[in-house]
Amino acid sequence: xLRLTSLRLTNFGPFKxxxxxxxxxxxxxxxxxxENMRGKTSLLNAIRFAFFGRILGRGRRDAALHKVGNWxxxxxxxxxxxxxxxxxxxxxxxxxxxxxxxxxxxxxxPEDDGDYVQDYxxxxxxxxxxxxxxxIELERILPEQIxxxxxxxxxxxxxxxxxxxxxxxxxxxxxxxxxxILGMPVxxxxxxxxxxxxxxxxxxxxxxxxxxxxxxxxxxxxAALQSERGVLQTDLERQEKDLDGLKMRxxxxxxxxxxxxxxxxxxxxxxxxxxxIDKLKLRVxxxxxxxxxxxxxxxxxxxxxxxxxxxxxxxxxxxxLQTALIRTSVLASLSAEGETSCPACLQPVSEDARHRxxxxxxxxxxxxxxxxxxxxxxxxxxxxxxxxxIGDANPQALRLEWDSISQDxxxxxxxxxxxxxxxxxxxxxxxEAVRRIRMDLESAIRQISLLEQGLNKTRESLHQNGVYRxxxxxxxxxxxxxxxxxxxxxxxxxxxxxxxxxxxxxIFREQLRRKVEADATTHFLQLTSEPDYASLQxxxxxxxxxxxxxxxxxxxxxxxxxxxxxxxxxxxxxxxxPLRGPIIIDSPFGRLDATHTDKTVAALPTMAGQVVLLVYExxxxxxxxxxxxxxxxxxEWKLERRSxxxxxxKPRKD
Amino acid sequence: MADINDRKLRDAxxxxxxxxxRAEEFPHIDxxxxxxxxxxxxDPDDADDLxxxxxxxxxxxxxx
Numbered sequence: 001x002l003r004l005t006s007l008r009l010t011n012f013g014p015f016k017x018x019x020x021x022x023x024x025x026x027x028x029x030x031x032x033x034x035e036n037m038r039g040k041t042s043l044l045n046a047i048r049f050a051f052f053g054r055i056l057g058r059g060r061r062d063a064a065l066h067k068v069g070n071w072x073x074x075x076x077x078x079x080x081x082x083x084x085x086x087x088x089x090x091x092x093x094x095x096x097x098x099x100x101x102x103x104x105x106x107x108x109x110p111e112d113d114g115d116y117v118q119d120y121x122x123x124x125x126x127x128x129x130x131x132x133x134x135x136i137e138l139e140r141i142l143p144e145q146i147x148x149x150x151x152x153x154x155x156x157x158x159x160x161x162x163x164x165x166x167x168x169x170x171x172x173x174x175x176x177x178x179x180x181i182l183g184m185p186v187x188x189x190x191x192x193x194x195x196x197x198x199x200x201x202x203x204x205x206x207x208x209x210x211x212x213x214x215x216x217x218x219x220x221x222x223a224a225l226q227s228e229r230g231v232l233q234t235d236l237e238r239q240e241k242d243l244d245g246l247k248m249r250x251x252x253x254x255x256x257x258x259x260x261x262x263x264x265x266x267x268x269x270x271x272x273x274x275x276x277i278d279k280l281k282l283r284v285x286x287x288x289x290x291x292x293x294x295x296x297x298x299x300x301x302x303x304x305x306x307x308x309x310x311x312x313x314x315x316x317x318x319x320x321l322q323t324a325l326i327r328t329s330v331l332a333s334l335s336a337e338g339e340t341s342c343p344a345c346l347q348p349v350s351e352d353a354r355h356r357x358x359x360x361x362x363x364x365x366x367x368x369x370x371x372x373x374x375x376x377x378x379x380x381x382x383x384x385x386x387x388x389x390i391g392d393a394n395p396q397a398l399r400l401e402w403d404s405i406s407q408d409x410x411x412x413x414x415x416x417x418x419x420x421x422x423x424x425x426x427x428x429x430x431x432e433a434v435r436r437i438r439m440d441l442e443s444a445i446r447q448i449s450l451l452e453q454g455l456n457k458t459r460e461s462l463h464q465n466g467v468y469r470x471x472x473x474x475x476x477x478x479x480x481x482x483x484x485x486x487x488x489x490x491x492x493x494x495x496x497x498x499x500x501x502x503x504x505x506x507i508f509r510e511q512l513r514r515k516v517e518a519d520a521t522t523h524f525l526q527l528t529s530e531p532d533y534a535s536l537q538x539x540x541x542x543x544x545x546x547x548x549x550x551x552x553x554x555x556x557x558x559x560x561x562x563x564x565x566x567x568x569x570x571x572x573x574x575x576x577x578p579l580r581g582p583i584i585i586d587s588p589f590g591r592l593d594a595t596h597t598d599k600t601v602a603a604l605p606t607m608a609g610q611v612v613l614l615v616y617e618x619x620x621x622x623x624x625x626x627x628x629x630x631x632x633x634x635x636e637w638k639l640e641r642r643s644x645x646x647x648x649x650k651p652r653k654d
Numbered sequence: 655m656a657d658i659n660d661r662k663l664r665d666a667x668x669x670x671x672x673x674x675x676r677a678e679e680f681p682h683i684d685x686x687x688x689x690x691x692x693x694x695x696x697d698p699d700d701a702d703d704l705x706x707x708x709x710x711x712x713x714x715x716x717x718x
Binding site: 140183186187189190193194196197200201486489490493494496497499500501503504507508511 | 668671672675676679680682683687688691692694695696697704705708709712713715716
């Protein structure tokens with residue numbers, strides 16, 4: 001079992017100068033208390049740096065190392081870089097791992113990681129190992145692929161939820177890491193190596209067949225197929241590697257998007273508002289065009305009252321003129337010679353009366369009706385024009401159109417104001433960067449889809465190739481010959497061994513899943529405060545679902561429950577892994593209530609021999625920790641502030 | 655055929671699982687070959703050497 005015995009930091013993050021934390025060489029829990037920004041995450045990263053030469057920033061991404069050196073030393077004394085020295089025991093041997101990050105010779109004011117050089121050395125029982133041997137030993141002591149089960153924080157615990165999501169990108173990575181810690185690679189690597197050995201044997205078999213005249217044709221065809229197979233396999237490996245890279249990229253981009261969720265929601269809303277305003281503006285333009293058409297006659301409505309009065313006047317005048325003209329016409333008929341009766345009443349007209357009418361007409365002018373006739377025509381034209389204008393003017397319809405335009409304009413104004421509010425909320429956000437992340441994510445999703453299609457095609461081609469090859473081999477197997485008989489035997493042995501290991505993998509994997517499920521359930525029942533929860537159920541990817549005592553699955557769980565389940569899994573993996581080591585957790589109780597915190601504290605010693613907790617006091621009060629752990633609490637440390645850029649590691653004695 | 659529901663197999667180590675499958679389904683394969691393969695892959699140093707070692711193991715068992 002791997003056990004840390006001491007960690008020495010030199011100018012690592014806030015740990016100015018040389019600072020040391022010693023860990024007891026017996027099973028139990030060590031607690032390091034530190035408020036926010038005092039250096040708890042830096043301690044976790046220091047251990048990560050010592051083992052793997054890199055540190056993690058937010059979003060599980062590699063962080064720049066040149067920013068890790070102590071700021072005060074750099075500013076006051078121009079001392080750049082840092083060093084971490086880790087003492088540990090493993091498999092009966094004592095190790096010291098020292099890793100440094102120092103400015104390159106000649107660089108006085110380093111600006112980025114390229115201005116530094118990283119180096120490390122490993123001692124085993126006081127003897128410095130060579131570079132190659134050190135690499136092998138470190139890979140044996142703590143492979144980076146399984147570091148997540150030893151060094152973690154709440155963010156990492158949350159990722160285990162992905163094991164329950166079939167289409168997640170992170171899930172398969174975690175499953176792979178779980179199989180690695182459980183020792184599956186010995187089996188899978190042997191199986192892969194036997195697959196390769198079988199193919200080499202097939203190649204030799206084909207070459208042997210090419211050397212014999214009666215099997216040459218089959219041999220040639222087999223060699224061609226195997227050559228094609230080699231190309232397809234290279235393609236497949238490349239595509240799988242590319243897909244892996246793209247999925248990692250997609251996961252990182254999704255993480256960035258999640259962090260920017262609020263900002264992206266604001267950008268989305270802003271985009272929708274801009275879109276709405278554009279549509280409203282178009283609608284207003286169309287309405288104004290319609291209104292403009294109606295407006296050519298609309299001025300009439302402004303004069304409609306006066307026009308109606310004029311129309312009444314004109315119609316009255318028309319009546320007067322019509323009457324006058326009829327009278328004139330009647331008088332003219334009465335005065336006409338030979339006319340003996342009145343054209344209006346048909347009574348006989350005397351000669352005397354006729355003369356009087358003639359005298360009156362002569363006296364008042366016989367053309368008295370001509371002016372009235374002209375005036376009547378003019379009056380009638382005016383009446384027609386007035387009636388037309390009054391008919392064209394529809395003020396009610398115009399008013400409705402105006403109201404609708406005003407409504408749209410008010411909406412445009414309101415949406416414009418909303419955009420201004422959003423703009424103030426996102427003024428410090430690099431809009432371009434957000435859009436770039438979104439575009440990159442969309443691009444990654446498209447590329448993944450294309451690559452998956454390509455992968456399927458390559459797999460199909462490989463399958464077809466395998467079918468042709470098997471057919472040819474069956475034909476070839478009917479022939480005998482000393483050289484290819486030997487190669488055939490080798491091929492068959494490799495194939496049988498490959499099948500044996502494949503079956504072994506299936507059985508061993510199922511066996512491990514059951515053990516992990518049982519142990520995770522034991523831990524979970526210790527940790528949970530819910531008496532109705534009966535067990536955890538494991539899926540093919542090692543994802544764990546909570547099962548109610550009535551047998552139903554609990555479909556949704558809180559972030560706190562997720563942490564409890566994840567801790568149960570980590571504990572179960574530690575129980576079943578050939579490689580065991582310390583659990584070092586940064587702020588593990590942030591999402592847990594007091595009861596779950598107490599239960600977790602009490603259960604931690606059962607999960608690993610050595611546990612190091614990096615906590616703040618509100619998360620886990622010292623009195624609570626001491627009461628929960630009792631004799632299992634081996635030592636307590638605190639991170640004391642000297643300045644914003646200087647923290648001291650001190651044993652806690654209060 | 656080896657079955658995970660078999661109580662003995664459930665708690666077996668990797669080598670025990672493989673030995674059970676070998677004995678039941680591949681009795682013509684020498685148990686030492688399986689053990690040697692596991693040993694070779696438990697601590698691989700060099701991929702090229704490993705390929706050669708696996709080939710040598712197979713050659714040795716096929717009368718070469």
